[in-house]
Structure formats: structure tokens, C-alpha cells
Amino acid sequence: MQVLFKSRHPQATELRDLTERRVRFVLRRLSWLVPRAEVQMSDVNGPRGGIDKRCQVELRTDGVGSMVVACVANDWRTALDNALARAARFLMRVWRRGSDTRRMRQRFVSHER
Template identity: 35%
Template structure:
């Protein structure tokens, strides 16, 4: 899995990119080859006008589901990253569970 963190603004602490990349790798490594690429883009929603809203966009390139996109906004950028990762994992887990249950049930005879 190839993981990349893009910071669009200067308002993030220096360790943030490394922390975010480690969180992404830990969260999605269990899916192995299912996920080819992950990109987190962090930006300041209000830009130079002020305010504390940080946006985190997560893009996943997956084998089964194609490209997936998730977003989260929070005053604390680390919370935004954690939330967007939770959303993506929950979606993938539910989707894989549904696919497995459909495969197990098999076709029905008429």
C-alpha cells in the first residue's frame, strides 16, 4: 500500500504528516492488496481569514470498490484524521461483510 499525506496549508505542526501516515498505515494494513493507494489531504477550511476548522480528505484506491472518498472537518486536525479513518474502515468492513454474505448464500433455485 502506498500512503501519502498532503498538507495544503502551513498551520499544521511538523509531526502531523508523519503521525497521519502512521495512522493510515496501521488502520488499513490489514486489508493487504485490497487497498493500493491512500492519500490524506489536510487543509485549513477558513484559510488566512482565521478560525480553527481543519479539513481532512481521505482518498482510497481499492481493488473491489474503485476510488473511495471520505471527508471530515474538526477544530483539531488529529481528530479529523481519526474520524475520517473510522468512517472509511467502517464502510470497507460493512461492504466486505455484505459481499461475503452474498457469496455464502449462493444462487437460489427456482
């Protein structure tokens, strides 16, 4: 899986290696479905502070297409973990939905005979 990291904020750029490790860890069981992941980190309010650390995760999948999840939190790590958790849950839901319809079709076809 190819992991791309984009950020203009100096504190976020220090998290490049951590971000790549977290993406690979969270998506380790679904890496065959996601050939490319892109993570963008930005500071919404700038130096004013507040809940403004934004992490956007875009997963490009073979079967489903492209999906984007964004989270805003107090710090970079929380925003990253929340965005990855939401992306993994969504990806699992889509994958299960696809496999359930295949199973239903197989059951229906086998009962007709």
C-alpha cells in the same frame, strides 16, 4: 500500501509521518484490499479559526473502486482520526456485503443439488 499526503498548511505538513503511521495502523487488516490511500488536509477558514480543519481520505481499492471520506474538526488529529474511522467502517461494510453474497450463493447452490 502506498500512502500519499497532500497539504499546503505548514502545521498540517508537520503531521506527515503521524498521518502515514495512523493510516497503516487503522487499515492494517484491510491493507490487502487497499493498495493506495491519499490523505489531504486543509484549513477551510484560514487564520480566522473555528471548526475548520478538514481531512479527506481517498482509498483506492481493487474490488470496490475509489471511495472518499471527509471530516471537519477543531484540530488536525481529530479530523484525521474521524476520517480514518469512517473510512475503515465503510470499507468493512462493503467487504462484508461482498463476502455475504458469496456465502449466500454457495449455500443456495449446495442446497439445489
